[in-house]
Amino acid sequence: MTGKTAHDQDFLSRTQSALAMQRKICAQPEETAEHVLCDILAGSRDTGFGREHGLGRVRTRQEWQRAVPIRRYDELAPYVERQLTGERRVLTSDDPYAFLRTSGSTGRAKLVPTTGHWRRAYRGPALYAQWGLYFEQIGAERLTGDEVLDLSWEPAPALDQLHGFPVYGITERPVPDDPEDWNPPWRAESWFPRDADSPTMAGLLYRKLLQLADRDLRLIVSVNPSKIVLLAEALKENGERLVRELHDGCGTAADPALARRLAAAFDRADGRPLLTDLWPRLSLLVCWNSASAALYRPWLSRLAPGVATLPFSTTGTEGIVTLPVDDHPSAGPLAVDQGHFEFVPWDELDDGRPLPADSPTLGYDELEAGTDYRLVMSQANGLYRYDVGDVYRMVGSVGATPRLEFLGRAGFQSSFTGEKLTESDIHTAVIRVLGSGSVDHPHFSAVPVWGTPPHYVVAIEWAGTSRAVHTQDTAHRIDAVLQEVNVEYADKRRSGRLRPLQVLPLVPGAFRTITERRFRQGTAGAQIKHHWLQKDTAFLDTLRELGLVRARPTEK
CATH class of the missing domain: 3.30.300 (GMP Synthetase; Chain A, domain 3)
Incomplete structure (x- = not known):
């Protein structure tokens, strides 16, 4: 992508509009929160789950809580299995077209149904909003194609199937055809997809360095900070190779002038180049900045000195929970437009066991600053009153919406004898x-x-x-x-x-x-x-x- 195109400007305008709407929702969240619950009910009443739980009679938040018990994923899994075997209208009236596989970092990998309605009405718009913030922060008034290195998504064909359904991770899903879904203009760039010729993580990241070395990069977006650290390590370990291949045109067009400039910059760095040596105008890193991910901050500040950091949305395969709308370094407002959220007060004695099915819950408008909560989430993908197992702290407000910081998994500590190591x-x-x-x-x-x-x-x-x-x-x-x-x-x-x-x-x-x-x-x-x-x-x-x-x- 070179030069300014109408599509690029339409994309930038869309991100700006989505961010403005997200900020408006934060100021007055009540109507949006009510709309989301109504939408979830509308999509679940005429389903197997809806009939089993009498959702045809449910209209209010209190009735929803009485009708549907709180469940962990293993209790919702039988409904997912019914979807996988071809049964229609099990959890949602809009049947899933694919299943998203979790990373399995906290146990056995889960399969999360994904529907067209959930992608178009929820997840897609959220991505536009968060990217609107990042473009605003770097002062982008137009997109030329030089600004972005997106490490948050590695689109690839769906290689796995289960009962005829495509199965893939949320960060490696194929590029969609739906114009209402998330479709960044760099999706057609050669550096963007997962490169089949780079079978290793280090090789994949080096390939991106080589292909983007001549760009005036301003913004790197990842989900996990570890990937930015690995990118910087790939540069440090392959600086001489990068200069040589840029000079000779191996894997990219030959650019001797750029090779000489980088060689001089890398020499000044004593052969240990930083990301800012390659991209002097780099001004923003985006990744998770809370819980254990916050411990990466010292490394990031050394790998890109003077470069600001902002958080990626607090998101998992199951759904988005918070969306950043300002320059807070680690916490974002609850994304009340993404799901119906409930909260159970948490303390350190909680060992992460499943919440009782009838646990009393609080709404987003009942939270208190400085207090920690376990999250119960209902999304339009069919995970209803899902005991996520995640803990959040309310650290303030954005308008009338609580600002939440992710603290980690409930019980994700080690405690043989009560030591509760974190x-x-x-x-x-x-x-x-x-x-x-x-x-x-x-x-x-x-x-x-x-x-x-x-x-x-x-x-x-x-x-x-x-x-x-x-x-x-x-x-x-x-x-x-x-x-x-x-x-x-x-x-x-x-x-x-x-x-x-x-x-x-x-x-x-x-x-x-x-x-x-x-x-x-x-x-x-x-x-x-x-x-x-x-x-x-x-x-x-x-x-x-x-x-x-x-x-x-x-x-x-």
Whole structure:
């Protein structure tokens, strides 16, 4: 895409209009929230689910709560299975045309029905609104095709089918034909789709660097911050190759002048180029910035110094929950136009078990600032009163709409004996010991190991080959800091209910190897997440299976 086209300007105008509408909804959300509930009811009454729950008689929020119990996905799965086997009008009157597969990062992958109505009336408009904010932030008055690197979507043909239905991840779905759906102008660009000639994540990202090296890039949009970190690593590791291939025209048109300019810039960076060395006018990074994703901020600030960050919408395969409308760094207003949302007050004693089916819930207009809540969500895709398992904190308001920050999964912590370790605890302890200045990437993760008593193993990727790996001293220091940041962990260590923490040294590139393995197995790049705290010892099994554990030298 080169030059200004009518389509590009229509697209930009549409994003601006969608953002303006989102802000208007935030100011006065009542009518929109009522419309969404009515739409969900209209689409579910004349269905198998609707008849089973007597939805023909339901008109109000209170009647909806009495008619439909709160459920986790495994309780909704039988309805999804009926859809998959070809039964019509099971959950929605608009039958699904495909199923979206979740990443499975918190358990077995789920299949989420997607319908034309849900895409056109809900998810598509939301994407236009959030991109309107990003274009506003970089001051884009027109689109030339040089501004954007979109890492949030890797369109590809649907390779999997189940009972005749296409099955794919939300970030790798095919480019739609529907003009009402999300259709960015860069969908036809050669750099945008998942490249079959780049079978690895590193290869895919390098290909994008090569194809976009001559652009006046202003904006990089991802879902997970880890993908931006991997992009920066691909640049750092392949700077010389990039210059050479730009000069010779390998994989792109030869541009000796650009190659000379970049060679000089990379030399000034001592051979460790940053994203801003490649794209000097880069001004905005977009990715998740809350919960454990917020821990990436130090890395992002070093990889693109001086570049602002904004959050991607709080979104999952099942639906969008918050949409950013301003420059808040981590939280957005509840997207009352995306679903019918209910909330259950949460406290740290909640271990993530399913909510009781008849749990009392609050509406969006009953939330209190500074209070944490578990989310119950109903979307027009057929997931009704779905116990998502996610926890949000109300951190303020945008107009009359609560501003919510995602805190993480309820119960997503490790607690053998009541220590309730979190990813933040692990991150703080390891970074304080190792130091963040010399760490280019979050190359560590903690694993709970059962025993009598149990303990934690922190797997750390050690760079270099000559330096001795003093695992015992490092483990002792991390354990000490962990006791400082988590008083319950300290108590359990003093009483002997937890053994001392251990460190497992990994070979250089271990975490990259695991990422590439998941990528080869079919997980979309945008859905590959890094965890600083694992759920169980399966991660250790993977490390050993792949030969990623480093032989330990003799301790001195």
